[in-house]
Amino acid sequence: MxxxxxxxxxxxxxxxxxxxxxxxxxxxxxxxxxxxxxxxxxxxxxTTEEVASYTKEKVTTMANDFESNVEVKDNKIVAIKGYDSYAMFRQDVMALPSMKEADLSNNSESLKASFNKFKASIPEYLRIDDVQDAIEDVEKELNEYESELTGEKASMKNNKENMEELQEAFDDLEEEIIEARKKYVDNKEDAMEEYMEEINSNRKQSTTQKYLDATEEYNEEMKDK
Missing domain, CATH: 1.10.287 (Helix Hairpins)
Known part of the structure; x- marks a missing residue:
């Protein structure tokens, strides 16, 4: 006024x-x-609105980020943050060889329940084709192991073979997760390069428009993961 x-x-x-x-x-x-x-x-x-929006988007991205959530050391998965059912199922699979024969049948139900929880709670960023295919292979080997605990094929020798197949399938799953993480990190580096090029461009644009274009380029690059 x-x-x-x-x-x-x-x-x-x-x-x-x-x-x-x-x-x-x-x-x-x-x-x-x-x-x-x-x-x-x-x-x-x-600009104020865009910064607030980008901050929210960044938080969401980091919450579902391979690089920050999947910890890898010496090409092995150390942990997956916020995905406790992964660690529980992995522990159950790795414990099978030391299981007593008399306890296998009772443990089978617990193992299946552990897998179902593991499959149902998989984070969104892990729901990609190669990882999903590997999970299906794990489920196939688990079903075969369970079905042959009793019946004509039931024997400790056969059980051990099925356990080994199940463990190998789980190892393959972890390899797929590690490979997917690597691809994600590579794409993220390329996406950030595109982002910085847009931000630092000499085009006659407002700061807001530069951030909008940069974010669009970043997201397009990340879609290739």
Missing amino acids: KKIIITAMFATVALTSCNEKQEKEMEKAMEDTEQMAQDAANDVEE
């Missing part, structure tokens, strides 16, 4: 003391100044 009153007073004084040509020039200058001020205000508002 103060801005409008001051502008009006300034216009009154200026228009009174100037000729018609000067009046028009003054009016035009005032209009341009008002428009520039409005554009600047709009840019600040848009």
Whole structure:
């Protein structure tokens, strides 16, 4: 309100003391100044909204990020943050060889329940084709192991062979997760390069538009993972 009153007073004084040509020039200058001020205000508002949006997106991305959540050392998975059922099922599979024969049947139900929880709670970022195929292979070997605990093929020798097949399938699953993580990290590096190129471009764009274009390039690159 103060801005409008001051502008009006300034216009009154200026228009009174100037000729018609000067009046028009003054009016035009005032209009341009008002428009520039409005554009600047709009840019600040848009930039603030975009920063808030990007921050939220970044948080979501990091919460579902191979690089930060899947810990790998010496080409082995150390842990997967927030995916406790993975660690539990892995522990159950690795414990099979030391299981007593008399306990195998009772343990079978627990193992199946552990797998079902593991499969149902898999994080969204792991729901990719190669990993899903490897999980299906694990399920196939698990079903075969369970079905042959009793019946004509039931024997400790056969059980051990099925355990080994199940463990190998799980090892293959972990290899697929590690490979998927590597691909994700590589893509992320490329995506960040694209992002920085857009941010640092010499095109005549507002800061807001540069961030929008950069984010679009980043997301497009990450879709290839």
